[in-house]
Amino acid sequence: MIDIKFIRQNKEKVERAIKNKGIKVDVDRLLKKDEERRELLTEIEQKRSEQKKTADREKAKRLKNEISVSKKLLSETETEFNALLSNVPNLPAEDVKVGKDESENEIIKTVGEKTKFDFSAKGRRRSIALATEREPASGWKPQDHLAIGERLDLIDVKRAAKTSGARFGYLKNEAVLIQFALVRLALDILTKEKFKPMIPPVIVTGDSMKAMGYLEHGGEEETYHFEKDDIYFVGTSEQSIGPMHQNEILNAKDLPLRYVSYSTCFRREAGSYGKDVKGILRVHQFDKVEMFCFTKPEDSDQEHQYLLSLEEKLMQLLEIPYQVVKMCTGDLGNPAARKFDIEAWMPGQNQYRETHSTSNCTDFQARRLNIKYRNEKTGQNEFVHTLNGTAFAMGRTIIAILENYQQKDGSIKIPSVLEPYLGGAKEIRR
């Protein structure tokens, strides 16, 4: 949520931000409702004050009726006001490029060479950085994760379709062990960085979900919503970690407050029919290790860079080539002021695909969640900033490993950083 006072004083700026995010909100009407709302409020407050003071019962009764009429008007006005206000997205940060959609995102960094498959040394895969000399042997093409997964009995989407429908998958055998290895690796790295490990609820109330800012502008369609109880399955554990401190005033000395949480994530993937239908790249359910931070406002940009650096560190440990993409305004989403994605090179698809995402949501979520800290300098309670970032999204990271680490003989080399977590296993072979 954006501060209504800020909108009053910066109308043009807000309208430009809305336009740049590719969203429609009637700011004029919002401001009109704001004015109406305040007028009614003043009127009611005056009458209430009078009503309290008067000793005349007749007058009190008359005031009571007048107040009740105005209150009804006020409640209607506020309903519309709130709806309009919650549709105002977070403002993009100054340094974010104005752009229409993902086609205008900027690639700001590329790390590692696209994996080349040099099989001249009989199935031994060279390190990513060095394996640049040769083209693949003639007639040989890297397989995609589904082909690999089925051949090595690691992934089963056919049976998942039978039990659960489209866009589900069974992970099997070493794929499962790799998932838990990735979880351990992420937790080991991040607990050293003072992140508190969490396993959160994957179901949250409607209020929590709304506060995180993912329901507006079509977001509702992306969620599994159980209307009977007004609860949602989370699409990411961010939606469960953020609301945890709802209506709290955090201790300034505890900031930045960092959590790393492991949870299953649920997405309806409505509107993505026909897109990424192969394998487990885009599924309704996957597990993810997620970072979430609460910071002082002045620290959030630095924290954002820090989250990005941790994501990169994790990818570098896996030795998977990737690029860092900075989202343009049109691809930021509702709550984010700035967002970076990491896209891993996926040889089976011959393209970079998103595996990580990190956003600085500034005070947008904190306002709705009412999470503050005491600013020692001003003596005031101020809203904190919230940030989130992927540590590992399991399915996609496993895809990246299978596709980048495949050998000519059909086996998969285990990334060396994961070996200790897999009892020293070095490869998957059948």
Added chain:
RNA sequence: GGAGAGGUCGCAUAGCGGUCUAGUGCGCUUGCUUGGAAAGCAAGUAAGGUGUAACAGCCUUCGAGGGUUCAAAUCCCUCCCUCUCCGCCA
């Protein structure tokens, strides 16, 4: 799922139609006192909105929402949550 008890200012508690502008204790802050500390004494001690140059003022909030009343922490209704006992269960 069944039965019962309860949710009040950071914590603990009182209040059960107007005296609540929510009392008291603890905690905390400041001052006095002290060589310093403790104790003692005194004062203060929420959030939000509106408003203001800034104060002031005014309004709201006793789990949430509705209702009764001139007047609600207090009465009524609905919902949420917590605790105890029973049942079921990984």
